Amino acid sequence: xxxxxxxxxxxxxxxxxxxxxxxxxxxxxxxxxxxxxxxxxxxxxxxxxxxxxxxxxxxxxxxxxxxxxxxxxxxxxxxxxxxxxxxxxxxxxxxxxxxxxxxxxxxxxxxxxxxxxxxxxxxxxxxxxxxxxxxxxxxxxxxxxxxxxxxxxxxxxxxxxxxxxxxxxxxxxxxxxxxxxxxxxxxxxxxxxxxxxxxxxxxxxxxxxxxxxxxxxxxxxxxxxxxxxxxxxxxxxxxxxxxxxxxxxxxxxxxxxxxxxxxxxxxxxxxxxxxxxxxxxxxxxxxxxxxxxxxxxxxxxxxxxxxxxxxxxxxxxxxxxxxxxxxxxxxxxxxxxxxxxxxxxxxxxxxxxxxxxxxxxxxxxxxxxxxxxxxxxxxxxxxxxxxxxxxxxxxxxxxxxxxx
Ligand SMILES: C[S@@+](CC[C@H](N)C(=O)[O-])C[C@H]1O[C@@H](n2cnc3c(N)ncnc32)[C@H](O)[C@@H]1O
Numbered sequence: 001x002x003x004x005x006x007x008x009x010x011x012x013x014x015x016x017x018x019x020x021x022x023x024x025x026x027x028x029x030x031x032x033x034x035x036x037x038x039x040x041x042x043x044x045x046x047x048x049x050x051x052x053x054x055x056x057x058x059x060x061x062x063x064x065x066x067x068x069x070x071x072x073x074x075x076x077x078x079x080x081x082x083x084x085x086x087x088x089x090x091x092x093x094x095x096x097x098x099x100x101x102x103x104x105x106x107x108x109x110x111x112x113x114x115x116x117x118x119x120x121x122x123x124x125x126x127x128x129x130x131x132x133x134x135x136x137x138x139x140x141x142x143x144x145x146x147x148x149x150x151x152x153x154x155x156x157x158x159x160x161x162x163x164x165x166x167x168x169x170x171x172x173x174x175x176x177x178x179x180x181x182x183x184x185x186x187x188x189x190x191x192x193x194x195x196x197x198x199x200x201x202x203x204x205x206x207x208x209x210x211x212x213x214x215x216x217x218x219x220x221x222x223x224x225x226x227x228x229x230x231x232x233x234x235x236x237x238x239x240x241x242x243x244x245x246x247x248x249x250x251x252x253x254x255x256x257x258x259x260x261x262x263x264x265x266x267x268x269x270x271x272x273x274x275x276x277x278x279x280x281x282x283x284x285x286x287x288x289x290x291x292x293x294x295x296x297x298x299x300x301x302x303x304x305x306x307x308x309x310x311x312x313x314x315x316x317x318x319x320x321x322x323x324x325x326x327x328x329x330x331x332x333x334x335x336x337x338x339x340x341x342x343x344x345x346x347x348x349x350x351x352x353x354x355x356x357x358x359x360x361x362x363x364x365x366x367x368x369x370x371x372x373x374x375x376x377x378x379x380x381x382x383x384x385x386x387x388x389x390x391x392x393x394x395x396x397x398x399x400x401x402x403x404x
Contacts, residue, residue, distance in 0.1 A: 006368050006371055006372050006375065006383070007242065007372065009082070009364075009368055010242050010243075010365065010368045010369065010372060011242075012082055013082050013083075013361055013364060013365045013368070014246055014365065016075075016078060016079065016082060016361070017248065017358070017361060017362065017365065018246075018247065018248055020075070020358070021248045022038035023038050023039060023354065023355060023358070024254055024257060024355050024358035024362070025248070025249070025250075025251050025253065025254050026038070026251070026253060027253040027256075028348050028351045028352050028355060029280070029281060029284050029296065029348065030253065030296040031296075032284065032285075032288065032296075032348070033288075035351065036347055036348065036351055039347075039351045039354065040069075040071075040072075042069055043069055043071075043072045043350075043354060044347050044350045044351060046067060046068050046069045046072060047067075047072075047350035047353055047354065048346050048347065048350050050066060050067075052270075052271070052274075053267070054066045055270075055350075055353060056265070056267050056270040056271075058076070058353055058357075059265060059270055059353045059356060060263070060264070060265040060266075060270065061080065061262065061263055061357065064076045064077055064080075072354070076354075076357050079357055079358060079360075079361050080357075082361060082364070083262075083360035083361045083363075083364050085364065085383065085384050085385045085396050086383075086384040086385070087384055087385050087386075088117055088382060088384040088385060088386045088397060088399070089117070089120065090112075090113045090114075090116035090117045090120075090386060091116040091117075091119055091120055092116060093112060093115045093116045093119055093145060095108070095111075095112060095115075098170060099141065099144060099145075101166060101169075101170060102135070102137075102166060103137055105391070106391055106392050107137055109387060109388065109391045109392060110199065110386075110387055110392050111137055111138060111141050113386050113387055114138065114141070114199070114222070114386065114397075115141055115142075115145050115146070117386055117397075117399070118142075118146060118222075119145075119146070121399075121401075124146070124148075124195060124219075124220055125193045125194050125195040125218070125219040125220050126146075126147060126148050126149065126193075126195075127148065127149050127150075127189070127190065127191075127193065127194050127195065128142060128148050128149065128150040128151070128194065128195040128196070128197055129150070129151050129153060129188045129189050129194060129195075129196050129197065130150050130151070130152045130153070130197040130198075130199075131153045131182045131196065131197065131198050131201055131205065131208075131209045132153070132154060132155075132182065132198060132199075132200070132201040132202065132205055133150070133152035133153065133154050133163075133197070133199075134152075134154060134156075134159050134163070135159045135160075135162045135163035135166060136150070136152050136154075136159075136163035136166070136167065136175055136177070138197060138199050139152055139175050139197070140163075140166070140167060140170070140172055140175065142197075143172050143173070143174045143175055144172060148174070148195065149174035149175070150174065150175050150176070150197075151175075151176050151177075151178060151188055151189075152175065152176070152177045152178065153178045153180065153182045153188055154177060154178070154179060155179070155180060155181040155182070156179075157179045160177040160178075160179040163175070163177060164177060182205060182208060182209070182212075184208040184209075184211050184212040184215075187216075188212075189216060189218060192216060192217045192218055192219060192402070193219050194216075194218045194219060194220075195218070195219065195220040195221070195222070196209055196210075196212065196213040196218050196220070196221045196222075196223075197209075197221075197222050197223075198210075198221075198222070198223045198224065199222070199224050200224050200225075200226040200394055201223070201224075201225070201226070202226055202227040202230040203226075203227050203228060203229065203230030203231045203255075204230070204231050204232060204233070204237070205230075206223050206224075206225040206226075206370070207237065207239055207370065209221070209223060210223060210239065210370055210373065210374065210398075211239065213400075214373070214374065214377040214379075217402060218402065219401070219402050220399075220400065220401055220402070221374070221379070221398065221399070221400040222397060222398070222399050222400075223370065223397065223398045223400075224386075224394055224395075224396065224397050224398075225363075225366065225367060225370070225394060225396075226259065226394040227259050228250075228255040228256075228258045228259050228362075228363065228366060229252050229255035229256040229258075229259055231252070231255065234249075234251075234252075235249035235250055235251055235252075236249070236250035236255055236366060238366075238369045239369055239370055239372075239373035240369045240370075240372035240373040240375075240376055241372075241376060242369065242372050243369040243372070243373070246365075250362060250365075250366070254358075254362050255362070257355065257356065257358060257359040257362055258359050258360075258362040258363040258366060259359075259363075259394075260356065260359045260393075261389075261393035262359050262360040262363075262389065262393065263389045263390060263393070264389065264390040264393075272304065272307075274349060275307050275308075276304070276307050277345075277348075277349055277352070278345050278349065279307050279311055279314045279315075280299075281344070281345045281348045281349070282311055282315070282335070282336050282341055282345055283299065283314070283315050283318055284296070284297075285335075285341055285344055285345070286315065286332070286335050286336075287322075290335060291324065297322055299318045299321055299322065300318075300321060302314075302317070310329075310333065311332060311333060311336040312329040312330075312332035312333050312336070315327070315332045315336075316329070316332070363396070364396075367383060367396055367398065368383065370398055371383045371398050371400075374398065374400045378402065378403050379400040379401060379402055379403060380400065380401045380403055381398060381399065381400045381401075382397075382398070382399045382400075383396065383397070383398050383399075384396065384397065385397075
């Protein structure tokens with residue numbers, strides 16, 4: 001099924017994102033205090049005054065009904081509307097436990113839906129290159145259920161070795177491995193009657209697979225992006241002629257935003273997140289205002305148990321990590337509890353609730369650009385959701401077929 005609205009969808013998303021680029025592009029904490037100035041104060045007040053339950057419902061994208069600021073409500077509803085994808089059709093394919101060997105629940109779901117999707121297609125190329133194929137679950141399924149052969153190009157040597165052992169154990173032939181980083185200027189296929197696969201190929205890798213396929217006129221492509229922030233470039237590089245006209249950059253921060261799960265946040269996870277963020281923001285504010293260290297500092301990940309302790313315990317550990325002299329417990333607690341700090345933490349958290357709503361729209365812009373590039377390169381394309389977003393958040397696939 002062709003998707004006829006790509007250009008229109010791309011333009012609408014671009015216009016909306018361009019208007020609010022100061023809101024979503026910089027990270028709130030890293031760009032503090034300028035970041036907060038991008039948010040109309042009445043928006044932040046509105047979200048701040050809502051109950052925790054309603055804040056969670058906004059953050060989880062469940063409902064924006066309780067927002068009182070009409071412009072904000074309209075923006076979030078608009079974003080949601082423009083960020084939706086059509087669903088790709090899949091059909092039921094029977095899988096045995098052996099077919100699912102070593103696959104976790106998430107992988108089983110993806111593989112089942114891809115297999116069901118492909119089983120409806122005719123004239124698929126039977127020879128695949130599976131880039132970033134991991135141990136080879138997808139290639140194994142295609143060999144098993146769709147009589148295809150595959151060359152997996154996978155930079156992780158260990159994955160290749162495990163995959164070879166699994167295939168041997170299950171007596172599956174026709175799968176070869178090349179353990180090296182994919183190079184779009186190299187040659188991996190024999191003839192253009194080839195199917196290029198990239199299931200959750202990280203960052204630029206998805207774009208590179210698509211470029212490789214176009215440059216070599218490959219017959220079919222199936223691409224699912226992920227980890228958009230894993231780019232060697234400063235900003236995201238658009239592929240299509242539409243993309244080349246976009247007059248804003250997608251920074252690493254906004255690419256991280258696009259890589260989040262956009263749905264399924266539970267209330268419990270929201271409350272946990274609020275606690276973690278409040279300590280992290282408070283530490284940043286302490287460094288910024290109290291110690292006059294205005295440069296953003298990475299402080300490393302911590303177990304949640306640290307956030308269950310007092311702020312002063314958390315801060316002491318992080319200050320030590322940063323090589324900063326010990327600060328008195330009471331000074332830290334007083335800073336954390338002060339009205340000014342509480343107000344700033346709340347404003348930063350509410351700003352982020354708004355900012356987080358842009359993630360799916362940014363992801364959609366990236367994916368439409370890839371699809372448009374394929375369309376411009378004489379491919380028939382389908383773009384849509386193939387997985388349940390709650391099971392596999394990077395659930396949007398691009399399927400392409402070379403036109404004569
Ligand atoms: C998210 S995993 C997906 C694995 C597999 N396609 C699947 O869905 O089960 C991404 C894989 O790409 C591999 N990878 C990352 N960069 C690569 C590159 N430049 N060339 C080849 N493989 C790469 C990683 O080692 C990893 O196995």
